[in-house]
Amino acid sequence: MRLMVLSLSIVFLLFCVMPDAYAAPSAYVTHSITVDLAEDYVDISAGFDGAHISLFGMREGKGDIAIVIRGPVRDMVVRRKGQLAGAWINRSSKKFKDVPLYYDYALSDMALDMKMPEALKKVGVGLSGLSYQLHDAHSTGKLRAEFKDALIRNKQAKALFPKKPQGVKFLNDKFFRADFYIPANVPVGEYRIQTYYFLKGKIRNVKTNILKVEQVGASAGIKSFSKEHSFIYGLLCVCVAVFAGWVSNRVRRA
């Protein structure tokens, strides 16, 4: 009897200390989603004029889908112009950490965008959820918001941030697709696409896909050569220019 109690309590204890993650998959079974990209790369060649990206997925259950696509992150400086002796010049600036150079998101239920649930906001769904920090901690909330708004507005003007979310279209009860457009001025690098399955205020599942945006062909060659052999590249540019000048002079005399 004592032995039984002991072994039972050990089993019970084991269950208690077992990490949450270990138990998670069984809980997710009913909320499973499958996601894939039509193309997991975007090739930027000399004629590149933007690209459409399609994402296809399947869900089990009735939850909502929220998709976030994020380009490579960089630190960005936002500057505010002020008047000095009549001229408008940059007077003050704020630096933001880890701003995605490209950002877009899609929702299956547009009503979510009106009042983004905290759980989704936390993982960066929606422009209000973008979590980049100011470098200096001293600035007040109002100033911070002003600069942050300016950053978003500026990005929107270059079509690198969305004005409103894209839609997630359901082909039937299970299958869905979402389309994003990547404009011609996007930075190259790795783009992370995260698909969230959201039900009753909680994220039940998440899938991550990677999209590679790279220069290919002649433009990629020029870019990498100019980086790796910058001196020879510069010299070559000068040689081509001198040659063009010489040709032009020949033609003129003829």
Add this chain to the structure above:
Amino acid sequence: MQVYLPIAEMAVSAEMIFFVSAFVGFLSGIFGIGGGFLTTPFLIFIGIPPAVAVGTQATQLVASSTSGVLGHWGKGNVDFKIGGVMLVGGFFGSFIGIFIFKFLEKVGQIDFAISLLYILFLGGVSSMMLIESFRSAVFKHKTIRSEFNEMKHSKFMASLPWKMRFGRSKLYISALVPGSIGFVGGILASILGIGGGFLFVPAMIYILGMPTLLVAGTSLFQMAFTTGFATIMHAVASNTVDGFLALILIIGGVIGAQVGVSFSKVVRGAPARIVLAVIIMVVCFQMVAHLFLEPLDLFSTSVR
């Protein structure tokens, strides 16, 4: 046709860039100007990062000044010795200019610095040109008389060390004078992406007192090297020379210049210079307006 620029990392309309550079080349064929002061602001205006615009425009200037100097060389109108001394100053100038550019970019004042310098130079040059060409059109007299140059005989000029004899230009002056003119030109080539011809020509006539015949060829000679050096510096220091963009600019410029040169035989000097002065003034006023009118969005962003 949209073309993706590998270094600027953006797509632009190739025709638009071609036509603008051909138009600027046309003007340079008529007036013998480099035209960098028109192309660089245009490139910045269509959204090409200022650093890339300046670095790439320097490459285009190599082509146009090479073409020009070969023409003058053929007629024997280049003073290589004085050009060489200017060149030494030009190398130092463009070297320092690159770092000034990078510094201004870092503190976020590069746009302001470029606008201000352009306004000062374009405003000054266009008003001088306007006055000069009006005079010569109305009074038919020569205003450029280097033979009676006062400056080169001034006490200050005579007191400077390192005197050199420049046989071709019939000058005996301190090497510091042409050297510092080249130095200023080099800085301008690096910061503004211009050859600086509109500064060199008056400086060489009024300060050095060079024979007018030699001025254009010699300034082009030193410009070809300074802009070439600036191109390599921009490529090495900040990777801001876009090969594709340079190619379009060069082709447009060369074709435009050919048309301009054949056109220049039928246009009269003084009225044509008035037209050019007005064009420069318009560019200048546009920049003044940009600087002094309240911008639509007070905020701007850049990647650190």
